[in-house]
Amino acid sequence: MIDLHSHILYDIDDGPETMYESMRLCEMGVEYGIDRIAATSHLYNPEEIGEFVHNRNERILRLREQIDKRGLQLRIYPGAEVFVDDSIYTAQHLDKVTLNNSRYLLVEFEFHDVSARRLIRYIDTIFKMDLVPIVAHPERYSFLKADLGLVDFLVQRGVIFQVNADSLAGLTGFAEFDLAYRMVRHNAASIIATDAHSHLGRANDLLRMIRSFPPDIPRESLDYMLYTAPFHVLANKDLPRIRRTELRRRRYDG
């Protein structure tokens, strides 16, 4: 399986502090079915992209060396989890922090205080850069939980949603599980990833989490979200189309 959202790199954000901890996450991922990981450390300030890319690439190289030394069957790809606020309007070079240098940009927002209008403007700004936003953990946003029509609208606009495996496994509370599950059942989510931060806490024991997913999620959907869709992202290809059903009817005009 492919884990498209992982804080696998050490000493760069709130993920692992040491190479040892990074390697523990690598080993756990492999043990639980992951063979490809996008290193998506937090990027909070677009003005620091140059420094971020430098630090990230250096850590990826060192981590790959360790992975090779241990003979782990694991590939690490460059990426970032980009925090989007009003600075997006003047941001430059975001194409440098996409997933595996594709057109796909993994993004997150303020958790509680973003209006629908503002969110749509952020999304449109990203599309105007010829990038495709992948919104990380939509189930964690109170404004999306409260407005499924907005989720539908964004899906139709071409936004890709990535739900966290621990949410879908029910490990983070009912509200997050509920939205993650609805989005998966309606094929509004295209990708499942771990958002792992530590082998001790928010980890990447993916196969174990999958065993706690609701049993009525079709096998083909899981294959799509855990392999096919992320594979196409890393290859910078369009995602294969899947039939979607609306979560709720409501109209937005931006």
Ligand SMILES: [Fe+2]
């Ligand atoms: Fe994350």
